[in-house]
Amino acid sequence: MKNNGWVKKFRSFVFENKVMLLFVVLTTASIIISGLPLTVIAGSVFERFGRNGFLVLALLVPVLAGLGLNFGLVIGAMAGQIGLFFAILAGINGIPGMLVSTLIATPLAMLFGWMVGRLFNRMKGAEMIAGLILGFFADGFYQLFFLFVLGGVIPITHEGLMLPGGIGVKNMIDLKGYRMPLNDGSGGETVKGFIEGAFDKLPIGDLITAITIAVIVYLLVRGVMVMMKKSTFGLRDLALGIAAAVSFSLLQIPAIKQLLKINNLNFLTTLTIVLIVIAVWQMARLVYAFILHKREGTEKTDVEAKSPSDVLSQSPDQKFLQKSDSRRSLLILLLCAVIYGLTYIPPIRTIMRFIRIPVFTYMLIAGVCYFTRWLLRTRIGQNMRTVGHSQVIANASGINVDRTRVIAMMISTVLACWGQLIFLQSLGTVATYTQHVQVAQFSIAALLVGGATVQKATTKNAIIGIFLFHSLFVVAPEAGKQLFNDSQIGEHFRVFISYGVIALALAMHAWKAKIKPNLGISAVTGKNDKDNSKIAESS
Amino acid sequence: MSKTKHFIDQIGLPRLIIGLFFIILIIASVPLGLPMDAVFSDILRRWLMYSILVLAMVPGIQCGISLNFGVSLGIVCGLLGATTAVELSSQNEGVGPWAALGIALVIGVVLAAVLGVLYGLLLNRVKGSEMTVSTYVGFSIIALSNIIWLTLPFKSGELIWPLQGIGLRNVINLEGSFGGLLSDPTVTSTQPFPLNYLAFDIGGLTIPIGLILVFALCSFFVWIFFQSKAGVAMSAAGENELFTKAAGISVDRMRILGTAVSTILGAVGIIIYAQTFGFLQLYNAPLMMSFQAVASILIGGASTMRAKISHVAIGALLFQGIMSTALPVVNKLMPNSMLPEVVRIIVSNGIILYALSKTRGGHQHEK
Numbered sequence: 034m035k036n037n038g039w040v041k042k043f044r045s046f047v048f049e050n051k052v053m054l055l056f057v058v059l060t061t062a063s064i065i066i067s068g069l070p071l072t073v074i075a076g077s078v079f080e081r082f083g084r085n086g087f088l089v090l091a092l093l094v095p096v097l098a099g100l101g102l103n104f105g106l107v108i109g110a111m112a113g114q115i116g117l118f119f120a121i122l123a124g125i126n127g128i129p130g131m132l133v134s135t136l137i138a139t140p141l142a143m144l145f146g147w148m149v150g151r152l153f154n155r156m157k158g159a160e161m162i163a164g165l166i167l168g169f170f171a172d173g174f175y176q177l178f179f180l181f182v183l184g185g186v187i188p189i190t191h192e193g194l195m196l197p198g199g200i201g202v203k204n205m206i207d208l209k210g211y212r213m214p215l216n217d218g219s220g221g222e223t224v225k226g227f228i229e230g231a232f233d234k235l236p237i238g239d240l241i242t243a244i245t246i247a248v249i250v251y252l253l254v255r256g257v258m259v260m261m262k263k264s265t266f267g268l269r270d271l272a273l274g275i276a277a278a279v280s281f282s283l284l285q286i287p288a289i290k291q292l293l294k295i296n297n298l299n300f301l302t303t304l305t306i307v308l309i310v311i312a313v314w315q316m317a318r319l320v321y322a323f324i325l326h327k328r329e330g331t332e333k334t335d336v337e338a339k340s341p342s343d344v345l346s347q348s349p350d351q352k353f354l355q356k357s358d359s360r361r362s363l364l365i366l367l368l369c370a371v372i373y374g375l376t377y378i379p380p381i382r383t384i385m386r387f388i389r390i391p392v393f394t395y396m397l398i399a400g401v402c403y404f405t406r407w408l409l410r411t412r413i414g415q416n417m418r419t420v421g422h423s424q425v426i427a428n429a430s431g432i433n434v435d436r437t438r439v440i441a442m443m444i445s446t447v448l449a450c451w452g453q454l455i456f457l458q459s460l461g462t463v464a465t466y467t468q469h470v471q472v473a474q475f476s477i478a479a480l481l482v483g484g485a486t487v488q489k490a491t492t493k494n495a496i497i498g499i500f501l502f503h504s505l506f507v508v509a510p511e512a513g514k515q516l517f518n519d520s521q522i523g524e525h526f527r528v529f530i531s532y533g534v535i536a537l538a539l540a541m542h543a544w545k546a547k548i549k550p551n552l553g554i555s556a557v558t559g560k561n562d563k564d565n566s567k568i569a570e571s572s
Numbered sequence: 573m574s575k576t577k578h579f580i581d582q583i584g585l586p587r588l589i590i591g592l593f594f595i596i597l598i599i600a601s602v603p604l605g606l607p608m609d610a611v612f613s614d615i616l617r618r619w620l621m622y623s624i625l626v627l628a629m630v631p632g633i634q635c636g637i638s639l640n641f642g643v644s645l646g647i648v649c650g651l652l653g654a655t656t657a658v659e660l661s662s663q664n665e666g667v668g669p670w671a672a673l674g675i676a677l678v679i680g681v682v683l684a685a686v687l688g689v690l691y692g693l694l695l696n697r698v699k700g701s702e703m704t705v706s707t708y709v710g711f712s713i714i715a716l717s718n719i720i721w722l723t724l725p726f727k728s729g730e731l732i733w734p735l736q737g738i739g740l741r742n743v744i745n746l747e748g749s750f751g752g753l754l755s756d757p758t759v760t761s762t763q764p765f766p767l768n769y770l771a772f773d774i775g776g777l778t779i780p781i782g783l784i785l786v787f788a789l790c791s792f793f794v795w796i797f798f799q800s801k802a803g804v805a806m807s808a809a810g811e812n813e814l815f816t817k818a819a820g821i822s823v824d825r826m827r828i829l830g831t832a833v834s835t836i837l838g839a840v841g842i843i844i845y846a847q848t849f850g851f852l853q854l855y856n857a858p859l860m861m862s863f864q865a866v867a868s869i870l871i872g873g874a875s876t877m878r879a880k881i882s883h884v885a886i887g888a889l890l891f892q893g894i895m896s897t898a899l900p901v902v903n904k905l906m907p908n909s910m911l912p913e914v915v916r917i918i919v920s921n922g923i924i925l926y927a928l929s930k931t932r933g934g935h936q937h938e939k
Contacts, residue, residue, distance in 0.1 A: 152925075161704045163929075165707060166921050167925060170921035170922055170925055173915075173917035173921065174918065180910055180911075181911070519722060519738075521722055526719060528715045533712045533715070536712045539698075539704050540705050544698055
């Protein structure tokens with residue numbers, strides 16, 4: 034009996050993840066054929082992950098709200114590029130340049146997202162095709178803006194950025210900045226608008242200083258709140274305070290200061306740090322649970338609230354949950370130890386040493402992952418989920434369906450705008466008229482490769498998808514060269530794959546939706562019980 | 573007041589705006605000193621050049637698969653036929669221009685018929701999402717065709733890159749094979765009677781009789797087809813699936829037939845387009861061509877559910893008319909400007925969006 038169950042589970046796993054498994058095979062084969070050293074491949078894949086991660090994650094919220102794959106991502110990217118253009122025009126360098134770009138672009142992205150959301154509400158059921166066409170349509174206005182309005186209507190004089198006639202922007206915007214004469218009459222020159230790598234090459238010391246300052250400010254606010262008797266100090270505040278004090282005093286030591294001037298870590302170091310943090314966190318949880326176990330029944334809920342995934346599935350049987358929670362912590366600890374052990378295998382160690390991790394960019398990506406999960410726990414996130422399952426039920430239970438959908442689109446567009454800014458600062462140049470065109474295309478393809486569907490997409494899908502898709506992207510030209518003696522074939526092949534995987538996913542989605550009434554729900558959605566019951570409710 | 577409103581409703585606001593724009597452009601080109609005979613020749617040529625591709629939309633819309641963005645499939649079939657014809661005509665002395673055109677059409681149509689049926693089978697499985705699926709099937713096919721162009725084992729020097737010895741060129745000149753047979757007076761004048769009357773000049777104005785005949789012929793076929801039993805059944809299938817089913821007609825078969833006819837017309841359309849243009853454009857050139865065709869028929873007054881041959885003629889005239897007049901007019905006003913291209917992007921995608929919002933507006937797609 035049990036054996037049979039395993040076979041069944043395995044089968045349904047293969048069926049559910051067929052696109053992903055196909056890609057694992059395809060990517061592995063391409064890597065072997067290409068003959069490129071793994072160190073090189075891993076290095077560029079992690080670089081591409083930093084660039085594209087944010088953009089792919091921007092797709093998740095509309096899927097949750099039932100709007101499908103957001104082809105309107107392009108519009109967010111356009112907003113980002115407009116912001117960046119003005120920041121470079123103003124000649125602002127580095128982090129302030131990125132901040133100014135964000136400040137200009139974010140309101141634009143919110144406005145665009147609102148308009149897109151409103152339009153999608155008029156075209157329910159046709160959001161994806163509408164988004165696609167809307168992307169092209171908006172591209173027309175974008176070109177009109179950059180070719181004629183800038184310089185033509187808005188007077189701009191900037192030799193580096195504008196076309197020779199003074200009307201319209203050049204094809205390429207260089208984020209390495211432009212040489213400008215100094216205003217003090219000395220006749221010297223200075224570079225203005227240098228934004229390349231503002232996030233990617235942020236020194237770790239600066240980052241830690243910024244975080245420490247943020248924590249101190251937070252604690253001060255907490256202190257004021259405590260004084261106004263609105264809150265009390267807890268264990269967490271104490272821990273934060275100690276951490277801030279320690280990091281602040283450590284930063285004063287010149288040797289450490291010198292050490293932290295580096296702006297990226299290799300993967301080995303990063304992994305070690307992350308594993309240590311996870312291990313410490315899980316141990317703390319274990320100890321906490323143990324203490325709680327002794328003082329049975331007093332403050333249980335507090336522990337539960339700490340783990341995000343458990344909040345949604347809280348069962349009345351708290352004791353059981355607590356036990357499985359400890360078991361989970363132990364398992365994670367074991368896993369950490371195993372992974373750490375693996376890093377001592379020589380080839381893996383060499384590859385890991387070759388991978389550079391731009392710390393701040395990766396932290397931002399982790400942040401947006403966390404944001405997406407956090408959103409699910411809020412009221413608006415729950416509303417989105419309900420709307421995504423059934424607009425009729427959502428409407429009946431008093432949710433403003435249209436408003437929820439508009440908010441989902443606004444969030445996605447703003448994230449896309451930030452994602453494009455992160456992408457561009459990493460890339461270092463902007464192809465003014467073409468950079469945004471394929472943003473949605475490649476992001477969606479990556480998400481789908483990770484096993485997402487039109488109706489269901491998680492951060493896990495996004496992360497796996499980016500690694501698989503971009504591995505293929507890196508090796509395809511070389512594989513094509515080895516196989517057919519022509520690297521162009523590999524290039525065309527990867528474009529074909531990215532279109533093909535979207536066509537496949539859309540077709541499978543439509544196909545499923547069509548056969549659903551005949552086959553019954555359980556046969557279609559298979560393993561995920563939680564979702565099953567939700568869909569069953571809605572249909 | 574209500575009379576004007578009725579008038580606007582009847583013509584349709586977008587068609588009215590675009591029509592007025594077209595007329596303004598023509599009027600504007602007179603004081604700008606543009607040669608009017610050349611302008612009108614160009615309008616006529618481009619109108620007829622695109623019209624069969626636009627005609628390919630009609631069977632698709634009528635049979636219920638809605639706007640066939642996947643007409644790229646037919647386009648690729650047509651290009652395959654055309655490249656094969658060029659290869660044969662350049663390698664064998666016996667294959668003349670007319671034979672080359674014939675070979676291109678036959679290969680294109682046969683391939684398109686086979687692939688069109690398969691494509692129809694796919695679209696039957698994705699009812700309700702045909703447009704998204706067909707758009708991406710179209711994109712995938714173009715990307716796949718890029719690989720085909722790189723690997724086809726053709727030998728003709730007109731087709732392949734001179735240095736590498738393999739891989740087709742981006743742009744292939746049709747001068748040596750079937751270019752201009754139906755539309756270019758300089759080509760037709762070398763042909764024997766009566767073929768030399770397929771295109772001629774009247775005081776500067778070029779009349780491409782050959783193109784007009786081909787378009788009339790294709791339109792006639794489509795018209796006859798929709799008068800036939802199968803055609804009527806197909807229109808019914810597109811209009812109301814349930815009633816058609818009740819009447820004992822196989823809706824799915826009608827949709828497959830419509831898709832296949834649409835794909836075949838796409839193949840014929842690109843061959844006629846290429847022979848008028850004088851060049852075959854491979855690789856990503858046809859990527860967005862289906863969007864132009866879709867936009868044209870919508871400008872002509874079709875909806876995503878209904879389309880007539882008159883919509884094809886009007887739509888192709890307005891869309892291509894604007895494109896061919898805007899270029900010289902804008903070039904006179906602002907030289908080397910990208911404005912016509914930008915206007916094309918905005919108009920063509922705007923009209924598609926407008927049509928989509930009309931059909932789906934307020935229509936809850938919830939089960």
